[in-house]
Amino acid sequence: RGYVALTISYRLTQPDPKTKVARHPFPAQIHDCKAAIRWLKQHAQEYNVDPNRIGVTGGSAGGHLSLLIGLTDDKAGLEGDGGDPTISTRVQAVVNVFGPTDMVTCCKTSPGAKPIIESFLGGTADEIPEAYKVSSPVTYVSADDPPVLTLHGDKDTLVPPEQAKILDEKLKAAGGKHTLRIIEGAGHGFGGPAAELANKATWDFFAEHLKPGK
Secondary structure (H helix, E strand, C coil): CCCCCCCCCCCCCCECCCCCCECCCCCHHHHHHHHHHHHHHHCCCCCCCCCCCCEEEEECHHHHHHHHHHHCCHHHCCCCCCCCCCCCCCCCEEEEECCCCCHHHHHHHCCCHHHHHHHHHCCCCCCCHHHHHHCCHHHHCCCCCCCEEEEEECCCCCCCCHHHHHHHHHHHHHCCCEEEEEECCCECECCHHHHHHHHHHHHHHHHHHHCCCC
């Protein structure tokens, strides 16, 4: 399809089985992702990459991190210290596949996500409200954000579709570019026709925003 594709390996939380305390709590994950973007740009010529045409995508936690890559700049305080700090981590397109967008709301509406998020952030929303704000992509929406496509199943019980709708409302209110596709009958993970629809939508979106001449 004419793209160079890389997979970012980032530190997983690895919570202790007994205490549920994460070995690598947030923001280690976004720091690693930002470091990877810097590395890619630094090695762009070597891998025949256009550093001004980079898109990111991921599902669930990967969707959350893809949004944070796309919506945050150096003012957010999430750049970390990996790689050359003079290299911008901004990208040109984001495809968010059923990622959480507002951590407080997600905890309130998803019994399954609540313990995961609490371990990820190191406490409850009442205990550490600032961490919930800082880790929520909706905190950073602005008119200069790259275009975002969100793919979310209407039967998702782990990350409720309301998360996608919150992002849609916030981005559009801020003047950002957001395309929301709610996939009927799909849960937290796409298969069959839902996967085919999601894959086509992803490739079409990247072609629109990353291909030369676009």
